[in-house]
Structures are given as structure tokens and as C-alpha cells.
Amino acid sequence: MKTRSLALLFVFGLVVIAGGLLLPQWMSYLFTIAMGKGLVVLGLVLLMRAGLVSFGQGLYYCVGAYVAGMLTQFVGVTDILVIMLASVAVSVAIAAIIGLLLCRYREIFFAMFSMAFSMILYGLLVRNQFLGSTDGFNVANPSLLGWTPGAEASSDLVLIVAVFLVIVLGAVAWRYLKSLSGYAGEAVRENEIRLEYLGGSVFRVVYVKYIIAAGLAAIGGTITALVSGHVDPEMAYWTTSGEFVFIALMGGTAHVAAPIVAAVLFEALRTYAFAVSPYTWQMILGFALLAIILFMPSGLWSLVERFQNKKARKTS
Amino acid sequence: MLELKNVTTEIAGTTILRDVSFSVSKGSMVGLIGRNGAGKTTSLRSIMGLIKPKAGQVLINGEDMTNQGSYERAGMSIGYMPEDRRLVPDLTVEENIMAPAWACQLGNAEARLAWIYEMMPEVESFSDRRALQLSGGQQKLVALARAMMTGTNLLLLDEPFEGVAPALSRRLASVLSTLKDEGLTVLLSESDQSHSADLVDKAFQIERGSVEPIASLT
Numbered sequence: 001m002k003t004r005s006l007a008l009l010f011v012f013g014l015v016v017i018a019g020g021l022l023l024p025q026w027m028s029y030l031f032t033i034a035m036g037k038g039l040v041v042l043g044l045v046l047l048m049r050a051g052l053v054s055f056g057q058g059l060y061y062c063v064g065a066y067v068a069g070m071l072t073q074f075v076g077v078t079d080i081l082v083i084m085l086a087s088v089a090v091s092v093a094i095a096a097i098i099g100l101l102l103c104r105y106r107e108i109f110f111a112m113f114s115m116a117f118s119m120i121l122y123g124l125l126v127r128n129q130f131l132g133s134t135d136g137f138n139v140a141n142p143s144l145l146g147w148t149p150g151a152e153a154s155s156d157l158v159l160i161v162a163v164f165l166v167i168v169l170g171a172v173a174w175r176y177l178k179s180l181s182g183y184a185g186e187a188v189r190e191n192e193i194r195l196e197y198l199g200g201s202v203f204r205v206v207y208v209k210y211i212i213a214a215g216l217a218a219i220g221g222t223i224t225a226l227v228s229g230h231v232d233p234e235m236a237y238w239t240t241s242g243e244f245v246f247i248a249l250m251g252g253t254a255h256v257a258a259p260i261v262a263a264v265l266f267e268a269l270r271t272y273a274f275a276v277s278p279y280t281w282q283m284i285l286g287f288a289l290l291a292i293i294l295f296m297p298s299g300l301w302s303l304v305e306r307f308q309n310k311k312a313r314k315t316s
Numbered sequence: 317m318l319e320l321k322n323v324t325t326e327i328a329g330t331t332i333l334r335d336v337s338f339s340v341s342k343g344s345m346v347g348l349i350g351r352n353g354a355g356k357t358t359s360l361r362s363i364m365g366l367i368k369p370k371a372g373q374v375l376i377n378g379e380d381m382t383n384q385g386s387y388e389r390a391g392m393s394i395g396y397m398p399e400d401r402r403l404v405p406d407l408t409v410e411e412n413i414m415a416p417a418w419a420c421q422l423g424n425a426e427a428r429l430a431w432i433y434e435m436m437p438e439v440e441s442f443s444d445r446r447a448l449q450l451s452g453g454q455q456k457l458v459a460l461a462r463a464m465m466t467g468t469n470l471l472l473l474d475e476p477f478e479g480v481a482p483a484l485s486r487r488l489a490s491v492l493s494t495l496k497d498e499g500l501t502v503l504l505s506e507s508d509q510s511h512s513a514d515l516v517d518k519a520f521q522i523e524r525g526s527v528e529p530i531a532s533l534t
Contacts, residue, residue, distance in 0.1 A: 180418055180419075184419075187404075190404070191402060193366055193386075193402075194398075194402045194404075195387075195419070196365075196366065196385065196386035196387050197364055197366065197386050197387075197389070197390060197396045197398070198387075198390060198415050198416040198419045198420075198462075198466075199387050199390030199391055199416050199419035199420035199466060200387055200419040201385060201387045202387075203385075
């Protein structure tokens, strides 16, 4: 990435943070949640580019959230950076073990197995009285390097950290997708056998992507836990994972920005759908997804690509 | 160099290779001749580790590769040209040839590419074209070039002359002849000996999954 692009990205990040802080509390809350979910979906998109659809990212989303909750409530650690690192470390450790089994499967088997593991976590949490069973438990406000903000400022702190992480991790993911390892994902999707005899380990490619996706999901879960101040087992339920797939399909897999934009649109759409029609809001979401699949099968990002192609044709 | 010891391979419960044993010595060109369905492709795939044999051993340079991944063969400088070419259609010819060099992180890729172009100047002439723009015969040449990128130790060529126009077949044969002169170890499969008879040092007949040496070529 060129220095100019990095500078533009930095300025864009500052504008988004400033905009986010100026928004009413309920909107900045939704925006922060969208940033968290966007990161989860970014990880999912990495897997989807390799031809794998995970219906179990809720597992790592929930693990990240519960690690954040447990650290703040039971250990007394509130530093957001320590919490992030711990969430990622625990999720990656779990993914490193589960991935050894899961990364041998493809297509529906991968999707169902990934969902099965997240449902196992859901079952364990629901039965655990200490962790609040189905109610979950509250998460204390975070701090940053010794600074403990007040109740309102703490959600601003999470927003700033969330936008910072989205920008940094998005840029890293962009570089990754342009690297040999990034392209290897598409090679897996196109033809695994070809990749193998050309010298690439298919298992290694998928395993690395699975672990990266788990880390990103953990960060997303941590952001959600810290901004909402609460965690519950629903975060590991299959509908939560389905929501991530929904957002990924909405945005498409063509660019790292697609899942982030789609997550913001999804949260906005859901909020307004609920306001307009409290009992049938899911139907509005369903029609929206149906329309996207019918008219933009490659997701909303295909609009950007169409615009770019049009511009390129005009230039030539 | 390459040795198969009592290899038995099954696909979906059907035995394709039955107790196959043969060897290819260093610097030699060996043919594996058999009709369609005899087990030629399965033999090469078993050697490449793309199908795991049910029994037996595949030894390369004395090392048992039976349980090693296919990608590790490419790392051991073994090139494979599949029967159906399998080029990446959207990549250029040169990118297709370079793909194994990127995957194996070869240090001498540029020198290797120059050697390939020297061997096949026609490939260089269409190196910037996308693979999907090539004819079937041209794709065969590119698939051979791609296999040559890593195949400094051993080249496995699955029916290189199949579906290729006579002029291109002769060209392929001439490239293989040069490879032989350069001392490369090659195992190639063919449905009959029409193209390979003058090239190979040794040949094996494969019939219903069983391999026997062809007396006239051993």
C-alpha cells in the first residue's frame, strides 16, 4: 500500500471516529457493534474466498466476548488492549485445536461441523450457572493504559478502538489478500489438487485462514461485549453465525471493505426494519437479502466494481 | 530415483492398481503404456501423492513418500503434468509457468524460466497471453513448461501427446528428446508407443492395474 493511500486511510479513520463521536448515543452504539461484526465477517470472507462457508464463527465471537467479560468481572483486568490480546490468544488456541479436524472437511460438512462446535459452546454456557446460564452476565467498563473513562466515555473509547482496529486490520487483510498466501485461498477454491501438485499445502492454507478468522471473530466479540456491557450464550447460537453469513453475502467477497460496509448497512436495516415492523422485521431482512442475491449476486461491492469498470471504459 | 513397491490403489472401493512394482533410474526416460482405463493416470497420481495407495510404498530418492503430502513432492523438485493440463485460465502463460515457483518459493525461478523459454521459444512468444486464449496443443506445451519449472529431479507426464495435432506432437517429442539429452529423469504415460517408442530407454505395459516390463524396450 502506498504512503498516500495509508495517509488517506488514516485521515478517513479520523473522520469516521469524529463522525461516530458526534452521532447520538444509540447510533454510535450501533455503529460500534457494526464495526465488531464487520471484523467477524472479514474473517469469514477470508474463508469464503477459499470456498469455505463457516456457520460457526459465533463460537469465536462468543469466546472473545466471554473472555472480555470474565477478565473484567472476575479477574479485575479492564485494560482494553490486554483484553483484546487475551481474547485473541484464547480464540486462536481453540481454533488451532479444532482447526486440525475441521480443516480436513469441505462444503456442507465444513459448514455443519463448524456450526456443531459453536452449538457445543452454546450448550456448555447455557448449563453453566456460574457464567449466568442463558442470562449471561454484565461486563465492566474498559480502561486504557491506566485511564478509566466514565460510563458514557467508555463506549466512546470502545468506538475509537473499534474503528482503529477496523482500519488497521482491514489494511493488513488487504495486504494479505494481495500476497501469495492470500491468493492461495482462491487457488484452493478453484482446484485443490492443482495447488497440491504445484507445491502448495492445501491444509496449511485453510488452517491459517481458519485461525486468522477465529482471531478476527474474537476481536469482534470483544468489541461487542465491551460496548454492550453484557454477554450471553446467544452469541454462540447458530443464528448469530447465520447473521455473519448474511452480512458476508450482502457485502460480497471482492474487497476487505465490503464486510465492514455491509455490517453497517445490516445494523441500520435491522434497526429500521424493527422500528417499522416490530413483529415481522425478519421478513424485511429476508426480502432485502433476496433482492441482493437476485440483482447483485456478488454482493453490494459489485456496485463499486461496476462503477470502476464504467470509469475505466470511459477513460480508455 | 523412483521406485514403486507392491502398490495397490483403490478409488471408491474399486481396485485400480494391483500390486504394482517398477522403478525408474536416474537420468532415464521411461514409458508407461496402456489403454484407457488401464491405470496410467492412477499410477502417476499415486506417485504424486494425489491418491494415497491402500498398500505398498512409493520411494523417491530412497525416501518413503507414501504418506507424505503431494505438495512435498513439488518441494523435492518433482514436476507433474496432468492429462487435462489444468492451467489457471485467467492467468497469463508466464504466470502459469511461474505458479509452482511461487508456491515452492524457488530461488532460481528466473533462470529456470529462461531455460524453459530457450527450450520452447514458442511458449515465450505467447507468454503474455491468458491461458484461456490458447489452443489445446499450446496448453499442453505450457503445462509441460510448468512441470519443468520444478521438475529438475523427476518429471511425470501424463499422456503428453494425447489430443495434440501431429505437428505439435512432433514438437513435444523434440522437447522431450532434448530433456532426455540434458539428463532429466522422466516417466511418461501413453496409450500406445506411437510417439514415445524412439524416446524411452525402458517401457512398462499397464493392463487392468498390473504392470509388466515390455521386453523390446527393456
